[in-house]
Amino acid sequence: MASKINRRKFFKDTAISATGMMLTSNLLGCNPERESEKSSYELMKEVKKYRKLDAHAHVYLSPDSDPEVVIDFADRLGIEKLCVSRPITNYSGTEPEDPEQVRESNDLVIKAVKQYPDRLIGFLTLNPVYPKESLEEIDRCVDLGMAGYKGYTQVKINDPLYFPIIEKFINLKMIMLMHGFCQLGLGGYRMKYDIGEAPNTSIPEDFVDAAKRYPEAMFQFAHIGGGADWEYECKLFKDYPNIYVDTSGSNNEEKMIDFAVKYLGENRLFYGSDGSYYQGVGKILASNLNESQKEKIFFDNYNNILKKGGNGVA
Amino acid sequence: MLLDINAYVGHWPFKQLKYNTCNTLLERMNKYGVDISVVSNLNGIFYKNTQSANEELFDEINAGRRFRDRFIPFAIINPIYAGWKDDLETCITEMGMKGIRIYPLYHDYELTDPACIELVEMVRDRDLTVALTLRIVDSRQRSWMDLEKEWELKDIVPIIREVPDAKYMILNVANSTRLTDEEMDLLKKADIVFDTSGRSMNKLGELLSIYGKNKFAFGTHSPILDYLTGLLRIESLRDTEANNETKELFRSGNARRILGI
Numbered sequence: 001m002a003s004k005i006n007r008r009k010f011f012k013d014t015a016i017s018a019t020g021m022m023l024t025s026n027l028l029g030c031n032p033e034r035e036s037e038k039s040s041y042e043l044m045k046e047v048k049k050y051r052k053l054d055a056h057a058h059v060y061l062s063p064d065s066d067p068e069v070v071i072d073f074a075d076r077l078g079i080e081k082l083c084v085s086r087p088i089t090n091y092s093g094t095e096p097e098d099p100e101q102v103r104e105s106n107d108l109v110i111k112a113v114k115q116y117p118d119r120l121i122g123f124l125t126l127n128p129v130y131p132k133e134s135l136e137e138i139d140r141c142v143d144l145g146m147a148g149y150k151g152y153t154q155v156k157i158n159d160p161l162y163f164p165i166i167e168k169f170i171n172l173k174m175i176m177l178m179h180g181f182c183q184l185g186l187g188g189y190r191m192k193y194d195i196g197e198a199p200n201t202s203i204p205e206d207f208v209d210a211a212k213r214y215p216e217a218m219f220q221f222a223h224i225g226g227g228a229d230w231e232y233e234c235k236l237f238k239d240y241p242n243i244y245v246d247t248s249g250s251n252n253e254e255k256m257i258d259f260a261v262k263y264l265g266e267n268r269l270f271y272g273s274d275g276s277y278y279q280g281v282g283k284i285l286a287s288n289l290n291e292s293q294k295e296k297i298f299f300d301n302y303n304n305i306l307k308k309g310g311n312g313v314a
Numbered sequence: 315m316l317l318d319i320n321a322y323v324g325h326w327p328f329k330q331l332k333y334n335t336c337n338t339l340l341e342r343m344n345k346y347g348v349d350i351s352v353v354s355n356l357n358g359i360f361y362k363n364t365q366s367a368n369e370e371l372f373d374e375i376n377a378g379r380r381f382r383d384r385f386i387p388f389a390i391i392n393p394i395y396a397g398w399k400d401d402l403e404t405c406i407t408e409m410g411m412k413g414i415r416i417y418p419l420y421h422d423y424e425l426t427d428p429a430c431i432e433l434v435e436m437v438r439d440r441d442l443t444v445a446l447t448l449r450i451v452d453s454r455q456r457s458w459m460d461l462e463k464e465w466e467l468k469d470i471v472p473i474i475r476e477v478p479d480a481k482y483m484i485l486n487v488a489n490s491t492r493l494t495d496e497e498m499d500l501l502k503k504a505d506i507v508f509d510t511s512g513r514s515m516n517k518l519g520e521l522l523s524i525y526g527k528n529k530f531a532f533g534t535h536s537p538i539l540d541y542l543t544g545l546l547r548i549e550s551l552r553d554t555e556a557n558n559e560t561k562e563l564f565r566s567g568n569a570r571r572i573l574g575i
Contacts, residue, residue: 027350027575031383034349037340041347043542043549076550183454227454231329250488250513251452252540255332278516278550282543 046285047078051299053306053313054082054280056177056222056248056272059112059120061086065275067112071119073277081313082273083302085109085123085150087179097154099133102126106141113145121311122146123177128155128162138168147311151178153198157219158209166210170217174309175244177220178202182228204236211240218242218305223274225249225283230256234263241268244305247297248272252279257287257297266293270302316348316545317566319445319573320485320509320533323374324356324367326450328457331356333537336374336381342541343384349566351385351536352445352483352573354415358390359450364421365401372409386573388413388445392421393429402433406440412573413443413483419461420450425473434473438480443572445483446470448512451538452488466490467514471497474504481505481572486535487512491521501525507568509533511544518547519555527560531569 054074058065074082086105088097106124113122124141126134126149138149149169155161157178169176180202207221219242224230226249237243247257247269260269266289273280284297306312323334333342334356343351353375358367368389375381389405391398391414405411414437418425437444449464456462466489474482484506491514493501502525510518511533522530534544548556548564556564 027383027386033380034383037344037380038347038349039345041345043346043545047546047550076552077546184456184458227452229455251455252513252543253452254537254540255330256540258332276513276516278543278546279513279540282546283540285546286540286542 043285047281050078050294052077052079052081052271052281053299053302054079054248054273055220055270055302056246056274057082057084058275059084059086060108061089061275067115067120071116073273074119077277077281079273079277079281080299081119081121083121083123083148083177083306084112085125085177087125087150087152088127088154089152097127097129099127099130099137102130102133102137103140106137106146109146110141110144121306121313123148123150125150125152126165128159128165131161131164134165135168138165138172142172142174147306147309148174149176149178151176153179153201156200156206157202158206158213159200162210163213166214166217170214172309174311175218175220175305177222177246178207180204180207180221180228180233181226182232204233207243208236208240211243215242218244218308220270221245223247223249223272224260225251225253225256225276225279226274227251231259234260237268238263244268244270244301246270246272246274247284248274248276248280250274250276250279252276252283254283254286257283257289261287261289261293266296267301269297270305271298315350315566316532317569318343318348318351318534318536318544319483319507319531319569320447320511320544321351321353321536322356322538323353323371324358326356326538327360328460329451331537333541336377336385339536340381340384342536346541346545349384351534352388352412352569353385354388354390354445356450358415359417359420362392363395364390364392365397365404368401368405368409368411386575387411388415388443390415390417391433392416392423393433394421394423394427398429398433399436402436406442411442412575413437413445413481415445415447415485417447417450419463419465425470426476430473431476434477434480438477441481441574443481443483444473445485446473447485449486449488464489466492468493468497471500474500474506478504482507483531483572484508485511485533486539487514489514498524502529505572507531507572509535509544510547510564511535511539515544515547519551522551522556522560527556527563528568528571530564531572532565
């Protein structure tokens with residue numbers, strides 16, 4: 001059936017259609033105005049401009065974190081040094097994760113650092129369920145050159161089992177990087193359903209509790225880009241200057257870095273990847289921070305922390 | 315030339331966004347050297363009547379010639395809502411939209427719903443492109459009012475099986491890319507491009523060896539994700555992985571092919 005169209009509708013549609021066609025008519029042609037507006041941004045030049053010290057990286061957690069693979073990513077993106085650890089991440093509540101397993105894990109990190117001594121800095125892990133062995137393991141690992149701690153979900157950071165460990169790291173002037181999370185069902189709000197996280201996962205409130213008890217300790221809340229609610233985390237940590245955050249994780253939301261600096265200041269953020277190498281660099285470069293702030297977050301802030309324990313990078 | 319196939323304006327109801335207007339997006343493009351962006355209006359994910367969002371986008375782009383010269387609008391169509399065929403026609407013929415983005419999870423229908431298949435076939439018949447976004451946000455940090463489910467790559471295979479000769483953009487590939495041999499073969503044969511914004515594109519070098527150099531295109535997923543990571547995955551490829559000619563395909567060549575511009 002032929003469609004009916006009156007004269008007014010014909011001219012109206014024709015006019016609109018012409019406008020519609022205009023939307024894409026000048027896209028590809030020579031456009032001096034566009035060229036004058038656009039900057040000639042050279043991304044890889046910008047990437048290489050900043051020294052980078054990765055505050056949250058791993059080795060031997062998966063094939064993607066074999067030392068050779070880690071170094072390959074680091075070379076690609078101009079990452080000078082990486083602080084690497086191998087926490088035991090398969091905690092199920094039924095597996096013992098005894099001190100021997102912890103030692104084996106730390107030995108793998110030591111092996112990786114020996115393989116790439118100019119690129120990797122070792123961080124040790126523990127299972128605080130074993131207090132005596134944990135303190136002995138700290139001594140062993142620090143003697144072998146490790147520069148900090150990486151904890152996972154075996155015990156919450158504010159559990160009394162952690163107290164002697166925190167006190168030890170205060171004396172060593174070393175930072176404690178601790179896995180943390182904050183999402184629906186796990187955090188201070190909307191406890192609606194089980195999300196399958198390990199029951200002893202530290203939430204932001206646990207960090208605050210530990211930071212208040214030990215104001216001289218240095219806590220590093222892991223990966224604000226790790227999938228958790230980073231707005232919640234940054235707001236909660238605002239008034240606790242001994243809680244730092246690293247920017248690692250696969251989530252690279254546009255506002256994340258600017259928001260974190262707004263709430264935490266420019267000295268409490270550390271660049272990190274946690275295996276998400278592109279997002280780690282991209283989200284900082286795309287932020288509104290000035291050059292000096294980017295230098296701090298990419299390198300200087302964490303180096304200042306490492307220096308306190310005698311492990312700074314020249 | 316740099317052509318971003320995955321950008322938005324508009325609002326996300328659960329979190330404040332920056333750079334979410336034509337004006338601020340254009341500033342972003344100029345700052346980082348992006349020539350053209352394929353853009354939709356995020357509001358269309360939440361409006362029941364998505365055409366209102368398409369009209370908003372059309373009006374915003376037409377507010378200035380500098381927008382018309384830099385943005386390629388894609389309509390958001392909900393094929394289970396009244397009047398969608400008229401909306402599609404209006405978007406194509408009157409608003410000059412070059413493709414559509416669909417959101418079955420948010421609009422509550424299956425990809426293989428007969429109406430969705432009909433929509434994709436209609437877009438195919440106009441030689442335009444259908445964009446499928448595997449997730450808008452990381453669901454781990456979602457609002458309690460947002461969706462729990464995200465798509466894996468295999469989840470979008472059924473519509474490609476139903477309409478294998480349509481043109482597709484697969485956006486924000488953030489989860490598993492595992493496919494059966496049959497599924498992978500289907501995607502290899504289809505006229506598709508994956509954008510580089512999603513975290514699964516961290517293995518772009520490997521994916522390139524599987525799917526070939528014609529299947530990838532620069533995308534930001536702006537303003538939700540940061541503006542540079544998608545580009546970084548391209549620019550940091552080594553010469554052994556992608557020479558400059560291949561990178562040009564990723565920067566704009568493959569997008570231009572699928573957009574027909």
